[in-house]
Amino acid sequence: MSTRDRTAATDATVPTAPTAHTSQRGVAGEEDSQLGRDRNRVVRARSRALLGDLLGARRKALAGAAVLVVVSTAGQVAGPALIAAGIDRALPALRDGDAAPLVVVGVLYVLAALAAGIAIGAYVRAAARIAQAVLLDLRRRVFRQTQRLSLEFHESYTSGRIISRQTSDLDALRELLDGGLTGVVSSVLFMTFTAVGLFLLDPTSGLVLAVAVVPAALLTRWFQKRSQVFYRASRVASARLIVHFVETMTGVRAVQAFRRESADAHTYAGLTEDYRAANARTFGLNGRYDPGLVVIGNVTVVVALAVGGWRVLDGAMDVGVLAAVLLYTKRFFGPIQQLGMFYNSFQSASAALEKISGLLEEEPTVAEPHDPAPLPDARGALHLDHVRFGYGTGRTVLPDLDLQIPAGQTVAMVGTTGAGKSTVAKLVARFYDVSAGAVRLDGTDVRDLASRDLRRAVVMVTQEAYLFSGTVRENIALGRPGATQAEIEAAARAVGAHEFVLRMPDGYDTDVNKRGGRVSAGQRQLLSFARAFLADPAVLVLDEATSSLDLPGERLVQEGLRTLLADRTAIIIAHRLSTVAIADRVLVMADGRIVEDGTPDELVATEDGRFAELHAAWQASMA
The missing domain is CATH 1.20.1560.10 (ABC transporter type 1, transmembrane domain)
Known part of the structure; x- marks a missing residue:
């Protein structure tokens, strides 16, 4: 019995004159009780329907x-x-x-x-x-x-x-x-x-x-x-x-x-x-x-x-x-x-x-389109068309973002925590749907694309590079299950992972979850890059994907990143400005808005600019 119900039961035993307050409380208690009963009936009916379907x-x-x-x-x-x-x-x-x-x-x-x-x-x-x-x-x-x-x-x-x-x-x-x-x-x-x-x-x-x-x-x-x-x-x-x-x-x-x-x-x-x-x-x-x-x-x-x-x-x-x-x-x-x-x-x-x-x-909040638009060969042109978004009933993260990224351009997004960078990445990959506006890929709203086509065209690599049980080969081949050994090795070479894989006990046949097959956080990230390279998407999103790399590992992967990002649209979200330096364009975000937009050199040269301050602080930390 709830506190309200116990109070109501106690009040019922005391002969006092009714007041507006007690009357309203009694009505509220009855409404809550009725809502609870209705909810229980719905839950029981739902359970019976499921059992009937299973047995039917x-x-x-x-x-x-x-x-x-x-x-x-x-x-x-x-x-x-x-x-x-x-x-x-x-x-x-x-x-x-x-x-x-x-x-x-x-x-x-x-x-x-x-x-x-x-x-x-x-x-x-x-x-x-x-x-x-x-x-x-x-x-x-x-x-x-x-x-x-x-x-x-x-x-x-x-x-x-x-x-x-x-x-x-x-x-x-x-x-x-x-x-x-x-x-x-x-x-x-x-x-x-x-x-x-x-x-x-x-x-x-x-x-x-x-x-x-x-x-x-x-x-x-x-x-x-x-x-x-x-x-x-x-x-x-x-x-x-x-x-x-x-x-x-x-x-x-x-x-x-x-x-x-x-x-x-x-x-x-x-x-x-x-x-x-x-x-x-x-x-x-x-x-x-x-x-x-x-x-x-x-x-x-x-x-x-x-x-x-x-x-x-x-x-x-x-x-x-x-x-x-x-x-x-x-x-x-x-x-x-x-x-x-x-x-x-x-x-x-x-x-x-x-x-x-x-x-x-439960129904997916990101639903499959009833009549998906075809996407035979994605080029990678992105347009966030006056996008507004907030998580659930929380605050609005992106109040009105209008951004165009031409096909083949590498864009880096920087800014303080909570600025909305990762939210942009999730919307581009359609892990969430916008509250208003649209995210368009090659002019087509991503909500009109079949998830199979969208996942083939857009690949996201996060800082949580997850390796599944199995061999190194199997983990890289997740990007393209039908890939040959030569294609898998080529992907590993492209991102700088081939050498350390060969040093593992069984090379590409090493089980990553068994003794001798353990890999460091940086090596996991390199394998996730190889997986993305093998998938060959039109749009690649890197969400803090180099955060697990130490400085030598980051230098090793820089060339691999250039290979990975070549001839495709890329969005790089990073705090390390060494990763940002390879971008064609830098967007500085604050409170869900783009406050600076230009090439890395242009923004570094801007006096009193936010990116210039970030770059100066980074240079001082490297000294």
Whole structure:
């Protein structure tokens, strides 16, 4: 209950005169409560729609599994009825010298047992195949969705949360589909068939069972309400634990550099304690529910025995029927306990399904055009046509930027942090869409280009040069998967990476993530340059791409950069003015606007210019 709800509940018990303030607060509380209920209904409907879609493609397999579970349950429930027939009819006939009824009953009992065993085995296998097919489909959907979503989503939705969707949430669904769902379907059918069989066999005993179901149902409902709260708390605690662990391991360098081990260990210990406490509350709830069902079941058996035994003594019930009644009554309460335990898995899986369905419902903020414009051979002419942009609901980063870059020109962008340089790079690469205006490539709005064509024409290299698991060759070939070895080596030579690659243990076959294949930050950046060179884009964007290079490494890559940037449009965002020096044109940005525009020499010669001040400071630092 929220603070507002608790306050409203407390106020309701105090007989005070209504005021405008309390009236408005009550209305606000009701509106919030209604909004919460509406939101929950939408989330549940979305989750049901996803589950229905996943199962709908497997209707035939589900129908076959349903037939198997019906046959299995019928075979199990037939047992007590056959025992009653054997005691009350076959044994007296055997005493009179007729063994046929006993043989018939025995054969039917064996056949029923065989049918039940074979059917339940086939049902479990069929259900497992369905469950694994559903999980495979869902894993693929989640992976494709996370790749499809725009950069804006990934910058706000942490990697830990995505990993939680792919691991713990899908595991919760797996537990439900692998065992829980199989058990609950057979349990419900078993209880239904058992109750029907008992009523048909002896209506009076059926009434005894019906009365006993009331406290069992109340206890189960009490358990369900509390387990829903406890299991959701457990899922939240688990997700927080995973997110903290992933973020700590991902940023372990910063953790160790700033001596955060003790503080992070303390935080992690608190999160693990929360998770332990949440699980302990759940286990404590089970510890009250299970014995309660056992007591109700045993008391019901005692009452059924007393009522049935009295009637047997009066001759109103046969002994075989009494034996069957006791068997039915005892068996009936076993599945109730399984249903209660299933509800735990169901709640956990429901919470997981809500999160996964929410992820799958996300739409890319950068959408594919419905009718993409062709881009057969991009030249690389760029025009930022009165572009306005801001991140989300934050401040406007680019209020009105109008910039033209001719094809083949190398433009360097400099300025203080937050001036809008990286934002321009992201808009050119269409990681974000402009709020107003347009970014045009060769006269075509980039929003009208298919992402495949745009990614082929525009390549962005950032300071976070990421290498994937695999060999050096495979990492360079990401720029063009079909490239030959000669083309890969030529790209490495062009940017100055060939020599250090040859010094690695296995050359281009060295695994970059294994011992002996480790590369420095500067070497990673050179490999990312080789990857971009091999891709051969019309427009190349370097966003602080030389920041990881030391001075000798930077000198080594300067010539490679000239080769990389030749005959293509390039935007270089850098703080190092040595990198800027190779540009044809320099743009100085401040507050999302271009405040200086010219060649490096022209801007250096400008008195009191911002670039001249930056150049002077850089020269002083090199002295």
